[in-house]
Amino acid sequence: MADIQALRGVRFNRRVAGPVGPLLAPPYDVAAEFTDGGEFGIRNIEASDLGAGSGNHALAARRYQAWLKNDVIRADPKPAIYIHRHRFLLQGVPVERTGIIARVRLADWSERVVLPHERTTTGPREERLHRLRAVEANLSPLYLLFRDPTGEIRDLMAAVDANPELDDHDQMGGAHRLTAASHVTIHDRLASLVAERTLFVADGHHRYEAALIHRDECRNTRTADRDSPSEFVLALLAAVEDPGVIVRPTHRLVTGGAANTPDAIMRMLRRWFDLRPADVTTLAVDTDLVGRVVLPRRLGTWDIFAQRGRPHLELLPLDRGPAWLSLGVTAIEGAVNRVFSADSEEVAQHLFPVVEEANAVRDVEAGRAAAAFLLPAPTLDRLLAVAEEGDLLPPKSTWFDPKAPAGLVISDLRL
Structure with missing residues (x-):
C-alpha cells in the first residue's frame, strides 16, 4: 500500500x-x-x-x-x-x-x-x-x-x-x-x-x-x-x-572498438531485421518498426523493421514479458550485444543515450560515433506494462x- x-x-x-x-x-x-x-x-x-x-x-x-x-x-x-x-x-x-x-x-x-x-x-x-x-x-x-x-x-x-x-x-x-x-x-x-x-x-x-x-x-x-x-x-x-x-525516447549512439564498425553494424542489422531506406524526417508509428539507424553517408540511413516471424527475438532473453520484448530500445541493445559478443554491462560502455535526435545525427556525421539508433517514443501503457511484468529496460531508456x-x-x- x-x-x-x-x-x-x-x-x-x-x-x-x-x-x-x-x-x-x-x-x-x-x-x-x-x-x-x-x-x-x-x-x-x-x-x-x-x-x-x-x-x-x-x-x-x-x-x-x-x-x-x-x-x-x-x-x-x-x-x-x-x-x-x-x-x-x-x-x-x-x-x-x-x-x-x-x-x-x-x-x-x-x-x-x-x-x-x-x-x-x-x-x-x-x-x-x-x-x-x-x-x-x-x-x-x-x-x-x-x-x-x-x-x-x-x-x-x-x-x-x-x-x-x-x-x-x-x-x-x-x-x-x-x-x-x-x-x-x-x-x-x-x-x-x-x-x-x-x-x-x-x-x-x-x-x-x-x-x-x-x-x-x-x-x-x-x-x-x-x-x-x-x-x-x-x-x-x-x-x-x-x-x-x-515521455520522449532516448536515442543511442554506438562508439568505440574494432568490432562495432559501421559495416559490422550494417551486416548485423541485415541479418536480423528488415531495412528500408528512410525517406521521412520523423519516425513513423508502426507496430513492426524498431527504430532508425543513421550510419556514415556511404552507408546511409535506414528504417529498421522486424522481419516476418520476428527472428531478432533470438537476440533477447527468453524470460522477459511481452511489453519488454516489444520495445525498440531492448531490440537495439540485444542487437549491439550480438555485434560485441558481450554482456549488457560491457555493451553499456559503447552505447550512449542521447535525447536530441539532431545531436545524435551530428555525432555520426562528424565521425564521433559509428552509428546512431533513433528510437520511437514508447507509450505510457507499454512502460507501465514493463514495470508490472517485473522487467527493467536498459538505463536511460526514457526521458520524461x-x-x-x-x-x-x-x-x-x-x-
Missing part, C-alpha cells in the same frame, strides 16, 4: 532570494546545464558537479546550511501536501501538468508498492547517496505516476488549488503554480486515494535507490522509528492520464519531459 504524507517543506524565501522561478532547475544530472540561477539558484546545491571535485558534497552541505541560517530558505510552519501546476510548451502548444508534492514512504522494490521500469548504474546511485548523506535533505523530488481513471484525485487537486501561494516563471520557459494544503482532512483524503494505487517511477530511479540505502543506514546507526524522515523520499506524483505527462523541478519544495530529513 502506497503511503504519502505531508511535510514541512523547505522553500525559498522570496524576500531574500528574490523570485523563485528563475532559481529552479531540473534534477542533478541536468541541473549543471542551467547556470542563470544566480547565487541562490538550486543548481548550486543540487548539481552533481559543483566545481569542487571530491569536495562537491561538502560544499553543497555548507551552502545549504548557510541558506538556512541566512533565511534564504525556510521551513514552512505547518506540514503540507503541495499541489503543483506546471505550464509549459510542447512543440509550441501550451500544456499543463498537475501533481502532488509529498513525502512517499520508501518500500523495497520487492514489495511491489513502487515499481521501476529501468535498470540503474552504480555511479549515479553512489553520487546521489553521498549528496544525501552530506546535505540530509531531498533537494529534488522524484517523479512518480499513478493511475486515476475516474479523475478522483484530479478533482480533489483542482478543489485544493484555489489560492496558490506561488505563480512564477522559470528559466526553462515554464511556469509554476504552487498551493500548500495544510488541512489534515485534505491530507487524509489524498493519502487514502493514493494508497489504493500502485506507484510507478517515471524519473528518479537512482535517487530512489540512494534513499533506500540511506534509510537502511539510518535504521542501523540511529534510533529510527516508522515515521522518521529517513523512511520517506520526496516525490511529485502525477496521474498517467494527465495530458502533461510526456519536463522533469519535476528541483528547488520548489525541499524535504529536510532533520524536520
Whole structure:
C-alpha cells in the first residue's frame, strides 16, 4: 500500500532570494546545464558537479546550511501536501501538468508498492547517496505516476488549488503554480486515494535507490522509528492520464572498438531485421518498426523493421514479458550485444543515450560515433506494462519531459 504524507517543506524565501522561478532547475544530472540561477539558484546545491571535485558534497552541505541560517530558505510552519501546476510548451502548444508534492514512504522494490521500469548504474546511485548523506535533505523530488481513471484525485487537486501561494516563471520557459494544503482532512483524503494505487517511477530511479540505502543506514546507526524522515523520499506524483505527462525516447549512439564498425553494424542489422531506406524526417508509428539507424553517408540511413516471424527475438532473453520484448530500445541493445559478443554491462560502455535526435545525427556525421539508433517514443501503457511484468529496460531508456523541478519544495530529513 502506497503511503504519502505531508511535510514541512523547505522553500525559498522570496524576500531574500528574490523570485523563485528563475532559481529552479531540473534534477542533478541536468541541473549543471542551467547556470542563470544566480547565487541562490538550486543548481548550486543540487548539481552533481559543483566545481569542487571530491569536495562537491561538502560544499553543497555548507551552502545549504548557510541558506538556512541566512533565511534564504525556510521551513514552512505547518506540514503540507503541495499541489503543483506546471505550464509549459510542447512543440509550441501550451500544456499543463498537475501533481502532488509529498513525502512517499520508501518500500523495497520487492514489495511491489513502487515499481521501476529501468535498470540503474552504480555511479549515479553512489553520487546521489553521498549528496544525501552530506546535505540530509531531498533537494529534488522524484517523479512518480499513478493511475486515476475516474479523475478522483484530479478533482480533489483542482478543489485544493484555489489560492496558490506561488505563480512564477522559470528559466526553462515554464511556469509554476504552487498551493500548500495544510488541512489534515485534505491530507487524509489524498493519502487514502493514493494508497489504493500502485506507484510507478517515471524519473528518479537512482535517487530512489540512494534513499533506500540511506534509510537502511539510518535504521542501523540511529534510533529510527516508522515515521522518521529517513523512511520517506520526496516525490511529485502525477496521474498517467494527465495530458502533461510526456515521455520522449532516448536515442543511442554506438562508439568505440574494432568490432562495432559501421559495416559490422550494417551486416548485423541485415541479418536480423528488415531495412528500408528512410525517406521521412520523423519516425513513423508502426507496430513492426524498431527504430532508425543513421550510419556514415556511404552507408546511409535506414528504417529498421522486424522481419516476418520476428527472428531478432533470438537476440533477447527468453524470460522477459511481452511489453519488454516489444520495445525498440531492448531490440537495439540485444542487437549491439550480438555485434560485441558481450554482456549488457560491457555493451553499456559503447552505447550512449542521447535525447536530441539532431545531436545524435551530428555525432555520426562528424565521425564521433559509428552509428546512431533513433528510437520511437514508447507509450505510457507499454512502460507501465514493463514495470508490472517485473522487467527493467536498459538505463536511460526514457526521458520524461519536463522533469519535476528541483528547488520548489525541499524535504529536510532533520524536520
